[in-house]
Amino acid sequence: ILHAVIQTFLRPRLKCIDGELCLITGAGGALGRLFAQEFAKEGAHLVLWDCNTAANEQTAKLARELGVQVHTYTVDLSKRQNIYETADRVRAEVGEVSILVNNAGVVAGRRLLDCPDELLERTLLVNCHALFWMTKAFLPQMKANNHGHIVTIASALGLFSTACVEDYCASKFGAVGFHESLTHELLAEDMDGIKTTLICPYIVDTGMFAGCEIRKELRSLIPPLEPLYTVQQSMKAILAEQQMICIPRLMYIAFLTRALLPWEANVATYRFMGGDKCMLPFIQNVELKTSNGHIKS
Numbered sequence: 001i002l003h004a005v006i007q008t009f010l011r012p013r014l015k016c017i018d019g020e021l022c023l024i025t026g027a028g029g030a031l032g033r034l035f036a037q038e039f040a041k042e043g044a045h046l047v048l049w050d051c052n053t054a055a056n057e058q059t060a061k062l063a064r065e066l067g068v069q070v071h072t073y074t075v076d077l078s079k080r081q082n083i084y085e086t087a088d089r090v091r092a093e094v095g096e097v098s099i100l101v102n103n104a105g106v107v108a109g110r111r112l113l114d115c116p117d118e119l120l121e122r123t124l125l126v127n128c129h130a131l132f133w134m135t136k137a138f139l140p141q142m143k144a145n146n147h148g149h150i151v152t153i154a155s156a157l158g159l160f161s162t163a164c165v166e167d168y169c170a171s172k173f174g175a176v177g178f179h180e181s182l183t184h185e186l187l188a189e190d191m192d193g194i195k196t197t198l199i200c201p202y203i204v205d206t207g208m209f210a211g212c213e214i215r216k217e218l219r220s221l222i223p224p225l226e227p228l229y230t231v232q233q234s235m236k237a238i239l240a241e242q243q244m245i246c247i248p249r250l251m252y253i254a255f256l257t258r259a260l261l262p263w264e265a266n267v268a269t270y271r272f273m274g275g276d277k278c279m280l281p282f283i284q285n286v287e288l289k290t291s292n293g294h295i296k297s
């Protein structure tokens with residue numbers, strides 16, 4: 001506790017990752033692209049994975065302009081074999097990955113009973129199962145060198161839940177559990193050269209949860225996060241080798257009250273803050289886009 005208190009007041013020493021090889025999944029997406037740029041600014045060479053080739057190449061172009069080497073791979077993270085095969089190619093064509101950022105994520109965005117099973121399954125495969133296969137593919141090399149860093153981009157919804165995003169909450173609670181257990185395993189094995197960081201942001205303004213909102217009067221108190229701010233805060237935590245970060249800090253309170261308060265008190269808080277129905281406009285948005293043919297089902 002003393003150590004944590006001192007750390008809060010001291011400016012933490014940030015590690016140097018110049019020349020390290022960093023793999024980012026979902027690198028064509030909003031946060032993935034910003035992570036790629038921030039890691040490139042720190043001098044890390046990049047391996048970028050995404051299922052969207054064009055978006056991934058665009059991220060690579062932006063990162064190369066910052067003077068680092070970038071390798072791109074088109075991969076479907078919902079397919080275990082595709083992950084293992086692409087990991088083999090990375091090892092053969094690029095080298096040893098020492099920083100792994102598991103960032104790719106999806107959400108069904110439909111009410112449970114209206115949602116095709118495949119879409120629910122995909123959320124679990126991409127947000128949770130892929131963490132197992134990515135770790136099995138890249139941890140052995142890190143262990144051999146007792147050097148590496150595994151970053152899990154989870155969510156505040158991996159620490160407490162809300163209505164109508166069962167697939168997403170289950171996958172992110174799974175991601176948090178996986179990350180914690182892995183961290184304990186590395187500590188128990190004295191693998192002190194392999195660090196882990198868990199990132200749990202509130203709504204980020206990337207479009208993934210477009211429409212999700214809490215009670216109007218409280219929106220200015222807890223506004224959606226700016227993507228760049230989210231990634232910069234995450235980078236600080238990663239480079240300081242911090243075990244976990246909630247963004248903003250207010251999310252620690254939501255996490256704590258979930259555990260400390262009786263269930264009924266939590267329900268009352270959700271109702272008061274509009275946390276109970278925050279996903280309804282988001283789901284309506286998705287329905288609208290789907291019926292207009294904008295979103296692949």
Ligand SMILES: NC(=O)C1=CN([C@@H]2O[C@H](COP(=O)(O)OP(=O)(O)OC[C@H]3O[C@@H](n4cnc5c(N)ncnc54)[C@H](OP(=O)(O)O)[C@@H]3O)[C@@H](O)[C@H]2O)C=CC1
Nearest residue numbers: 026028029030031051052076077078104105203204206208
């Ligand atoms: N936005 C938010 O409010 C929050 C997001 N997060 C988490 O942050 C992470 C990044 O989110 P964000 O940048 O907003 O999301 P984006 O949708 O912008 O980016 C996600 C990227 O992952 C790619 N992807 C999706 N499925 C697969 C797959 N099967 N295989 C390979 N790549 C895939 C997407 O490709 P495509 O676009 O083609 O599907 C996209 O490029 C996610 O894990 C998300 O859960 C956490 C808290 C809040």
Ligand SMILES: CC1=C(/C=C/C(C)=C/C=C/C(C)=C/C=O)C(C)(C)CCC1
Nearest residue numbers: 155157162202203209214254273275278
């Ligand atoms: C439920 C709830 C809240 C709202 C949380 C929301 C709206 C979270 C959205 C998170 C997202 C979209 C994460 C994506 O990964 C409050 C107001 C903090 C109060 C406590 C209960």
